Amino acid sequence: MTRLRLVGNATLAVMFAAASFATADGRENIASYFDLSDAESVQVAQNTTASPARLVGQTSLVEEFNQQVCFNTPGCCDDACGTGCCDDIACGNACCDAPGCVIPELLLGCFCPTPHCFDDWISPMTNPVFFEDPRTLTELRAIFLQHKVPLAAGGGDVQLYALQIRAALTDRLSLIATKDGYAVSSNPLIRDGWADVSLGLKYNLIRDYKTESLLTTGFTYEMPVGSPRTLQGNGDGEFHLFVTGGTELCCDWHYLSAFGLRLPVDDDAEESSLYWSNHIDYHFGHGFYALTEFNWFHWTESGSATNLGVSGGDLFNLGAQGVAGNDIVTGAFGVKYKPNRLTEIGVAWENPLTERRDVLENRLTVDLILRY
Structure with a gap:
């Protein structure tokens, strides 16, 4: 009976602490809520601080407590900007790393769960093909774009329905599929059809839990x-090389930035360009965020395939003549x-x-x- 009472008290303690974190301190001695003896308090601590190996889909009580506390509580860095949740007593670094892969091997390796740390971050929205989240993630991202084309480029709208895939092969290496989908267009130059497909890898070089930096x-x-009728499938393909990073600013603010190069295999059929994308968000609490983003696109070399005078932006690469040196800056806001x-x-x-669109x-x- 004593053992059952200890286990029951440990379970209730963790559940109560997670539920009342926003109103109570959340890091007070759990035993104080249940009037436990010193010996019982030690036993509760032993039961709730271990993170044993687990199977896919299973989550220990302490991991669930850590996740709920770290994600749902604004300013959970103890009012010390730059010190993240993962440094709290309740959240050790062990909760930040993905557990060992225990599912059957698939494709290039095994798909690992998304690590728990950096849970309060959100992914960028604009420049969706190239602005890559610096975190190691296993996810499906469904995207819908309602893209209005200027009258100078024929006018009309293009709707794109796409699905991005990211799969963590280790706690630092990820497989990423960032471009695909089907376009529906009312523009006279772009017909309905399939987009090109992008596939690659990303590797986490720096991961600092104390400053929440990547x-x-x-x-x-x-x-x-x-x-081809959708202005896709031209040339011999295009390489995209990028560096992306981010950090937490004063507890509830986050800044992400990415710089990349687009290098076509056939530089006559497609242009070369670079971009710099930036994202700032603020977490209001309870999972609600406001965000703003800015993207700078610069074309370094023109193609020779078309004389349309437009390059295609982030979704197309038209191989246009006379676009080298052009710059476009876009701004966005969202939630x-x-x-x-x-x-x-x-x-x-x-x-x-910018005036150029x-x-x-x-x-x-x-x-x-x-x-996942």
Whole structure:
């Protein structure tokens, strides 16, 4: 009976602490809520601080407590900006690393669960093919784009329905599929059809739990398998080399930034360009975020395939003549909601901030992310 009482008290203690964290300190002695003796308090601590090996889909009580406390509580860094949840007594670094892969090997290795640390971050919204989240993630990201084309480029709208896939092969290495989908267009130059497909890898170079900072590098190769009538499938493919990183600012603010190069295999059929994307968000608590983003696109070399005078922005590479040296800056604002650490729902509105618009009049981006 004593053993059953101790186990029951340990379970209730963790559940009560997680539920009352926002109103109570959440890090007070758990035993004080249940009037436990000193010996019983020691036993509770032993039962709730261990993180034993687990099977896929199982979550220990302490891990569930850590996840709920770290995600649901604004300013959980103890009012010391730059010190993240993972340094709290309740959250050791062990809760931040993905457990060993225990599912059958698939493709290049095994797909690991998304690590728990950096759970209060959100993924960027705009420049969706190239602005890569620096975290190691296993997820499906459904994207809908409502893209309005300027009258100078034919006018009309393009709707894109896409699905990105990311799979953590280790706690630092990820497989990423960042471009695919089907486009529906009312623009006279772009017909309905399939987009090209991009596939690559990213590797986490720096991961600092104390400052909640990340630096990641990677590459993708865009395979020219899309529909020519949708202005896809041209050239011999395109390489994308990138560096992306982020950090937490004063507890509830987050900053992400990415720099990348687009290098076509056939530089006559497609142009070369670079970009710099930036994201800032603020967590209001209870999973609600406000965000703003800015993207700078610069074309370094023109193609020779078309004389349309527009390059295609982030979704197309038209191989246009005379676009070298062109610059476009876009700005966006939006909101995201995270009902839990494994789900994100977002919407963002984007407009060019420069006089040059290329093929972008404005764009609505909606995404749904489901993580493992």
